[in-house]
Amino acid sequence: MKHLLALFLAISLCSYGQQDDQKIKEIFDTAMTQSSSYDWLNHLSNQIGGRLSGSVQAEEAVQYTYKELKKLDIDRAYLEPVMVPKWVRGTPEFAYVETSPGNTFNVPICALGGSISTPALGLKAPIVEVIGIEGLEKVGRANIEGKIVFFNEPMDQTYVQTLQAYGKAGKQRVNGAAEAAKYGAVGVIVRSLSTRLDDYPHTGSLHYSQDPSVPRIPAAAISTNGAELLSKTLELNPNLKFFFKQSCRTMADVQSYNVVAEIKGSEFPDEIIVVGGHLDSWDLGDGSHDDGAGCVQSMGVIELFNKIGYQPKRTIRAVMFMNEENGLRGGTQYAENAKKNKENHIFGLESDLGGFTPRGFTFGASDKQFAKIETWKPLFEPYLVNTFFRGGGGADIGPLKNVDSSVVLSGLRPDPQRYFDHHHAANDTFEHVNKRELHLGLGAMASLIYLVDQYGF
């Protein structure tokens, strides 16, 4: 009976016409043959490179995307000012394992974003392996005090949705330094959040404790191969010492911007639909998947509507958010301005899980809103983008929910198998983005925006 009810509900809610099939085919065909997204990404990745908040490259990316968006047929483009943190990596990090005095081998590490530096001559201490934050309690203060904590919980390969594995093992990276410090640790080494065994350390932000009694200790990621080697070596020799040296630091905040392009709605100009990605990235790779892809796809939605001559009923904004990686200042500022200006956002769509083949979308929506969205699924079936499920939209658009809880937030869900091979690492580079996959994602995003624009909620 449940199935029958769902079926009747679907039929009664069905809210699209036959012309939509055609329009969505036109959108996908245009995405696959005429989009500039891949070329924009080439420029962002290969001419500009990694775009850490507050860096010269981030500023270049603001100017480049602003210039490109102004070439499109839009009603306005503008830069939305936001102050962002500036953390710099400094000289390349260096680490070794010392199994006996003078007997050492090097392992690849990188500082975690926001970490403090080690002493100028580096930090050498015994190291103790811990699995997950909860492992600290098991190992106990007596075995941690004065040592470096080596968090070595791997990402669980059995999760088909790798994001879930990331969420689970990721606590080590985000909270490991703050928690280990409470047990008297002097530094933290975290196994890279990667689904692969290789030599790339993966950076990413950490959160120090806000409690001034908890010391801030330096923290770095070690490559997965390095983690395996360190773990095996510790088994043989629990008394080995670990040395690392990093000179990263946090400087004064810097003026930066969200980049916004807008097409005014012809019928409901006060109803705003936002589509975005984040323009900042980490500094090790060129940020092609995270999140150059989401930016050029969002720009591509505007360009695509231009190319097919589509005049939206509602106001559409493409937003390149600044500082998702280590502060979320851009997304926060955008929502604050929306509140201040009494803007009515009805829908937000973010692409921030890589430029891979799109599989579907997540939706943060009420039951009624989601039921309506589900009636659109058949339109996405020919493009194999028909996995719709409940979930968050994306970090940058998240703060909009606090302004108006009725806004529907959606996230593009690309195929998740390869994302964490590249995420936050030196191999997040342009050659790992496939043009067809990127442009299929654009087609899916533009189609969803089109349907929301046509039918609202």
Place this chain on the structure above:
Amino acid sequence: MKHLLALFLAISLCSYGQQDDQKIKEIFDTAMTQSSSYDWLNHLSNQIGGRLSGSVQAEEAVQYTYKELKKLDIDRAYLEPVMVPKWVRGTPEFAYVETSPGNTFNVPICALGGSISTPALGLKAPIVEVIGIEGLEKVGRANIEGKIVFFNEPMDQTYVQTLQAYGKAGKQRVNGAAEAAKYGAVGVIVRSLSTRLDDYPHTGSLHYSQDPSVPRIPAAAISTNGAELLSKTLELNPNLKFFFKQSCRTMADVQSYNVVAEIKGSEFPDEIIVVGGHLDSWDLGDGSHDDGAGCVQSMGVIELFNKIGYQPKRTIRAVMFMNEENGLRGGTQYAENAKKNKENHIFGLESDLGGFTPRGFTFGASDKQFAKIETWKPLFEPYLVNTFFRGGGGADIGPLKNVDSSVVLSGLRPDPQRYFDHHHAANDTFEHVNKRELHLGLGAMASLIYLVDQYGF
């Protein structure tokens, strides 16, 4: 009403139990964490390399997979003899465009499989661009005679299922030489069947006419970048000449083998389920996606059943077929032997579209058989492998349908966006196979085999 009927049909046919959810989770988890498939592929690709039928490498691959299969807990492994054609590429091919005497630039080509050589000193002639086989008639005999025909129909980027685009543009490669020869052409250059613009020529088989009055002319593929360049240069200078030189030839047939491993069914030993890929490949790359992936996944099904201690009710055979690429002798021989031995094959599953994230399966089945299969879809949803549609199974298992039309044939359908970037080219190499994607495909295949074994048709 149609929907309601389908729904009732589905409920009434529903043919699996709750324990199957658990079993399939066990299958996927084991595939993702314990399979040897990726390591076997590493050996096939990096220690053996391209495995053209009749080559030393193909023979090495037969011995290697036979040896590995014999290590598993199976009832028997055997080599099934089959004579295969032996075509050799000879010295590297060479081609240039001559815009005026002595004024030349080189373009990357490779001989098509089965092509004859050019004269020893090469072939130089005017060249005429033609779009598709049907373009020959448009251009006409007067404009073709004595010239090289340059087939330049690109793969259509708007097909989400790239295999359809391959089928369409692929006629140029398969039949171009035979058809152009009827118009008096002296050679054929075919745009590579690739979805990407790059410098790799993609080989693949051609079919010469069986009519002895139609001459056999040499044929080669040109890279997509080369094709674009040649086309633009022809626009500027239609009188340019094209030179190419290749020394490929067909030698006497060679003894080779299908490699078979079998677990005897405990309840219905006479009902045979076959799972396979083809062990031969082209010679330019190492054949990782086409079709090393399908072979190691098929071997992986047997290993996986061993690991989870699953004793099948029906007889399961993993078959590494020989000579799919340029003869289909292995698949043909296997079906002939099945007929001769009065074997009852109930199901065949082939993986021959690359080791990418699995999206679903095609099924060559009756309406009733397919209705039953569709009831299994929910079991595949958690793994995002739930796109089931009607279609062929795969070239190697195809001949089984002629032995018994009631056999159900299925093909694994991995994500199709990247396959033709690598297909039959020098960049079909191991580093382009992702371990998680390969092993998810294995999980999907083993799950389907498990269900067919449990419930038959």
